[in-house]
Amino acid sequence: MLGSTHGTLTMTPRQGRVLACGEPTSGGSVHSRADDSDTVGIDVSGRPLHAPVPDLDRFFRPEAVAVVGASDAEGRPNTGITRQLLAWAEHVGARLYPVHPKRREVFGQACAPAVADLPEPVDVAVLLVADPLPVLEQLADTKTRFAVAFASGFAETGQDGALAQQQLAEAAARSGVRLLGPNTNLNAFERFRTDLDGPAIALVTQSGHQGRPLFALQELGIRLSHWAPTGNEADLETADFLSYFAGRPEVGAVAAYVEGLKDGRRFLLAADRAARGGVPVVAVKVGRTETGTRTAASHTGKLTGSDATVDAAMRQYGVIRVDGLDELQDTATLLARARPPRAEGVAVLAISGGTGAHLADLATSAGLTLPTLSDAKQAELHQWIPDYLSVANPVDNGGHPVGDWRGRKIIDAVLAEPDVGVLICPITGPFPPMSDRLARDLVAAAEETDKLVCVVWGSPVGTEDAYRTTLLGSSRVATFRTFGNCVRAVRAYLGHHRFARAYRSPFEDAPRTPSPSYRKAQALLRPGQQLSEHAGKQLLRAYGVRVPREQLCTSAAGAVRAAAQVGYPVVMKASAPRLAHKSEYGLVRVGLTSASQVRDTYRELMDITRTEEIELDGVLVCQMVDPGVEMVVGVGQDELFGPTVTVGLGGVLVEVLGDVTVRVPPFGEEQARAMLGELRGAALLDGVRGRPPADVDALVEVILRVQRMALELGAPPGSESAGGLAELDINPLVVLPRGQGAVALDALAVCR
Numbered sequence: 001m002l003g004s005t006h007g008t009l010t011m012t013p014r015q016g017r018v019l020a021c022g023e024p025t026s027g028g029s030v031h032s033r034a035d036d037s038d039t040v041g042i043d044v045s046g047r048p049l050h051a052p053v054p055d056l057d058r059f060f061r062p063e064a065v066a067v068v069g070a071s072d073a074e075g076r077p078n079t080g081i082t083r084q085l086l087a088w089a090e091h092v093g094a095r096l097y098p099v100h101p102k103r104r105e106v107f108g109q110a111c112a113p114a115v116a117d118l119p120e121p122v123d124v125a126v127l128l129v130a131d132p133l134p135v136l137e138q139l140a141d142t143k144t145r146f147a148v149a150f151a152s153g154f155a156e157t158g159q160d161g162a163l164a165q166q167q168l169a170e171a172a173a174r175s176g177v178r179l180l181g182p183n184t185n186l187n188a189f190e191r192f193r194t195d196l197d198g199p200a201i202a203l204v205t206q207s208g209h210q211g212r213p214l215f216a217l218q219e220l221g222i223r224l225s226h227w228a229p230t231g232n233e234a235d236l237e238t239a240d241f242l243s244y245f246a247g248r249p250e251v252g253a254v255a256a257y258v259e260g261l262k263d264g265r266r267f268l269l270a271a272d273r274a275a276r277g278g279v280p281v282v283a284v285k286v287g288r289t290e291t292g293t294r295t296a297a298s299h300t301g302k303l304t305g306s307d308a309t310v311d312a313a314m315r316q317y318g319v320i321r322v323d324g325l326d327e328l329q330d331t332a333t334l335l336a337r338a339r340p341p342r343a344e345g346v347a348v349l350a351i352s353g354g355t356g357a358h359l360a361d362l363a364t365s366a367g368l369t370l371p372t373l374s375d376a377k378q379a380e381l382h383q384w385i386p387d388y389l390s391v392a393n394p395v396d397n398g399g400h401p402v403g404d405w406r407g408r409k410i411i412d413a414v415l416a417e418p419d420v421g422v423l424i425c426p427i428t429g430p431f432p433p434m435s436d437r438l439a440r441d442l443v444a445a446a447e448e449t450d451k452l453v454c455v456v457w458g459s460p461v462g463t464e465d466a467y468r469t470t471l472l473g474s475s476r477v478a479t480f481r482t483f484g485n486c487v488r489a490v491r492a493y494l495g496h497h498r499f500a501r502a503y504r505s506p507f508e509d510a511p512r513t514p515s516p517s518y519r520k521a522q523a524l525l526r527p528g529q530q531l532s533e534h535a536g537k538q539l540l541r542a543y544g545v546r547v548p549r550e551q552l553c554t555s556a557a558g559a560v561r562a563a564a565q566v567g568y569p570v571v572m573k574a575s576a577p578r579l580a581h582k583s584e585y586g587l588v589r590v591g592l593t594s595a596s597q598v599r600d601t602y603r604e605l606m607d608i609t610r611t612e613e614i615e616l617d618g619v620l621v622c623q624m625v626d627p628g629v630e631m632v633v634g635v636g637q638d639e640l641f642g643p644t645v646t647v648g649l650g651g652v653l654v655e656v657l658g659d660v661t662v663r664v665p666p667f668g669e670e671q672a673r674a675m676l677g678e679l680r681g682a683a684l685l686d687g688v689r690g691r692p693p694a695d696v697d698a699l700v701e702v703i704l705r706v707q708r709m710a711l712e713l714g715a716p717p718g719s720e721s722a723g724g725l726a727e728l729d730i731n732p733l734v735v736l737p738r739g740q741g742a743v744a745l746d747a748l749a750v751c752r
Helices: 077-092 133-141 159-175 208-220 238-246 264-277 290-300 307-316 325-337 353-365 375-381 406-415 434-448 465-471 483-502 516-522 533-542 556-566 595-611 669-677 696-713
Strands: 064-068 095-099 124-127 146-149 178-180 200-205 224-229 251-258 281-285 319-322 345-350 420-427 452-457 477-480 550-553 570-575 588-592 618-623 629-638 642-649 660-663 725-735 742-744 747-751
Touching: 064 077, 077 095, 124 133, 133 146, 133 159, 159 178, 200 208, 200 238, 200 325, 208 224, 208 251, 208 325, 224 238, 238 251, 238 264, 251 325, 264 307, 281 307, 281 325, 307 319, 307 660, 319 325, 319 483, 325 477, 325 483, 345 353, 345 406, 353 420, 353 483, 375 406, 406 420, 406 434, 420 434, 420 483, 434 452, 434 465, 434 477, 452 465, 452 483, 465 477, 477 483, 516 533, 516 696, 533 550, 533 570, 533 618, 533 725, 533 747, 550 556, 556 570, 556 595, 556 618, 570 595, 588 595, 595 618, 629 696, 642 669, 642 696, 660 669, 669 696, 696 725, 696 742
Parallel strands: 064 095, 064 124, 124 146, 146 178, 200 224, 200 251, 251 281, 281 319, 345 420, 420 452, 452 477
Antiparallel strands: 550 618, 570 588, 570 618, 629 642, 629 725, 642 660, 725 742, 725 747
């Protein structure tokens, strides 16, 4: 039984808000302070709440460009680049000025000896020099807005290169010039097609080569509006371009190839801006493996970050993470061009039972819903499809009906089903003339419906007229080459719109000012030390997390008195700083029911600590807590994102099972509940083998309180709010049956 010494957790009504902590009731409820002012630009941890949005219009559409290091000498690398830029400038109507100290003209154009001699301020200076630092310093007085540093040999090469890159960044900041690169290329100045319409894909890649497949999508009739090759990101970074693209009316989706994030918070703010605007972001993020992480670091010289944290952070803000460039192409294209779904049901229309079954397996495994078509709809379909074929979904039309007037009737009938929002038609190979007729019917139906029509054209040749002209010629049909990419893209499409409909920016409700809990906690922290269990529980109590009744004792007689006050049966534990695994030393005893047992146990614990040379601050005499579901809730520090909150199945098997999930604050109640749903053992909270359901509401409340602790005490070093909490583990947190709360039985806290 739980006593009432520490009260109960008071549930605060929230609409996806971050819990605001105030004065706990003996470890009980907390109350919000007046910290909702939108005029405050930072949260309680000292981090920004709004994404900076650079004005990049003149970067992507410059009127005047300088090429520093321009050349027309045969065999020189700069010659090809200069020629490319001259052709691009002529194509877009920009004025281009070559700059070279030893040339009077380049390709017949007058050449300025230095940037100071340019006839007018330029929008962009392209630096084709091995050492861009002196040129950046010269640009300070020229009113140049942007510079592109083409040279490599910076942070990707090691410590010396990182120092040189830092000098570049500082020079850019002093000059007021926004710098792209170094170690980048000129993909931003490619010749984009202007004859394509509809929503466009904006592209951000840290490696220019990795963007080539997406740029080639234009040859399939898919519009691209921008390409930002960010390179080492000494100044301008992925987040800057993402923030900018999120506000561009022509951008239907952003596709990104990311090797490392320069600033985790800025990336999340940019993703938040895109989420609030309903702009889908699809990203390949390398670094899933140790090898990928090492290679990315050598390429761009930036942190790839903990992949689990990166993955969770992207999910929080709706960034759709994919693995391959082909998947990036297909998913970004679908999200850019497709209208919002009318329903989430997927119907599969196939000319072969085997093909339909295969695709249905893949779709169902991916979490898509294939609703069984109504009896009336199946009867309607059997007007044109033989009765021996199944039309429940997948719809097997047998092949021949697609070759005549029946094919369009079947397509329209399936699209008319209210539960169907997506129609997928797999065509594993061409079989003219029927496949030609089927392609035309699918395009015609797609033009007349507001539902999504997808076609998988499985032919490895890809030169067929039905594919190249009919299907790719329609902006209303989403055409894929593989079953897997189609299924994953449709899942991302439905998931994005589900996410966008429910999205509320967590930054709107992020706490701006410290709570009274923060001031109490500060007095408990010890820089550079691991707190004892007793001090760790005091920290939890300060933030309203419920702990058992307990007393810290320094004598056997005191332990006996404490046991009488706490109430038998009791638990006794050694409590000392830097004592992480008490059970391994035999320093935890449970179920003590008498004064003699308490007295003897105290002496035994003292003997062990003397033998092991453990310096105690005392012995805890604790209340026994009824059994429940054992969870772990913790705080960590990620080098990119700062404080993180982890939740998982706890107890002694936490390290064995590894059933945990993570979020980056700030987040609200919806995300806290989503964390629980991601656990493999989530069913334990629902009650199994006759056990009652656990108090999930109380668990969510603890997660939100711990999040507030992470924000206030896990702030960056040097900020006014810095409290110095490096790590926190509540393990186990016993979640009792519904309505009875959750109790932290142990706490390990490490100060920065």
